[in-house]
Amino acid sequence: MPDLILHHYAASPFSEKVRLILGWKQHAWRSVEVPRILPKPDVVALTGGYRKTPFLQIGADIYCDTALIGDVLEHIQPEPTLYPAHLRGVSRVFAQWADSTLFWAAMGYNLQPKGAAHLFAGQPPEAAKAFAADRQAMGSGALRLRPGDAASAYRSYLRRIASMVEEHDFLFGMEPCVADFATYHPLWYTREQVPPVADVLNATPAVLEWMDRMKAFGHGVAEPFDSAHAIALARETEPLPPGQNFLVDSAFQDDHGIPLGSRVTISGEAFGPEPTEGELIAATRTHYSLRREDPRAGVVHVHFPRIGYVLRKVEAA
Structure with missing residues (x-):
């Protein structure tokens, strides 16, 4: 190893x-x-x-x-495999959607004023300005949703994810695949990094239960x-x-x-x-x-x- x-x-x-x-x-x-x-x-x-x-x-x-x-x-x-043979194509396609479309909708929602205020609470105003300028430079070619539009999209995506995990433990069955890990991290940011806006997750309890199953894997050693x-x-x-x-x-x-x-x-x-x-x-x-x-x-x-x-x-x- x-x-x-x-x-x-x-x-x-x-x-x-x-x-x-x-x-x-x-x-x-x-x-x-x-x-x-x-x-x-x-x-x-x-x-x-x-x-x-x-x-x-x-x-x-x-x-x-x-x-x-x-x-x-x-x-x-x-x-255990990230890419089960019967899901090799769909799991990668879904992961790409989660890492891009879902991610940007989630971050547009997460970094609304209430979320941003929590992230930089106790830090000087210059810290928030420096972070915003840094991410603006990184994302010069990326599509940015306004908070209201991001919230609408994020809520819809959460309901769709909920419909997948209501039937079984993970997105595509009883074991996770790469799609689960790609979908989890923007939702993790909502729940763990900006809790003042995490109430958006409460409407989809099946998603919260799935997130608990994912979190239980831990981070290794x-x-x-x-x-x-x-x-x-x-x-x-x-x-x-x-x-x-x-x-x-x-x-x-x-x-x-x-x-x-x-x-x-x-x-x-x-x-x-x-x-x-x-x-x-x-x-x-x-x-x-x-x-x-x-x-x-x-x-x-x-x-x-x-x-x-x-x-x-x-x-x-």
Whole structure:
């Protein structure tokens, strides 16, 4: 079992998604706390620019985005499975909806004035302003719902989720799949991070019962770890070659006319536009991998899912 290092912070909803998967699979892992907003020098030393939370480090390999992290954790420990054979397609499609459409409706509701006031209670006004400016920069291309519109959508989605978990313990049956973990984390944020607005959940008691079942998985066994030590570990470790790095495929799939070995950037499609630049060493059906070198972290391989990310060739000056 490789050493798993999760770079995250406690109130990050997508981090909760991964923490719960780690608990369900009963992984031991190392916990590196990262800042909520820029600057994030230790993050960028490892990722080269990607600053969304969380990311997973295994030695000198850096895995970005929870969709890809799920694939890595499944490859390392296939049972219990995130992707049951009979749900392999629908569970991924549903998870993508939950991580995007449901998430943004929930956050539009969660960060209404009453929720935001609770989040920053006791902090100076500058903290709320800095957080808002940071997220505005990250989400320049993302659709943002006004609180009223977000509330309407969120209530409808909660009723639909309730209709799924009224019949059985989890969304698609008696065992959870990746769709459950993707659906849980924005609702967790409502319940745990902004309780003054969590009464929206009371209309769907079946959802609350499902959330209790999910929460019971816990977070596995986490050991605090320092970001400086994580960077040193990357510097002292050789990244794994493509095809040996806990990702499910290695065959080259060229959809851009960009050959392997090219200098490229990868950036988020709509949220987190900061690019990571490096040498393209893998472009498969499911993911991209870049080789990059950092003065502090040394040579690292940074991995992204294809879906949700934009690949561009760096043109010579």
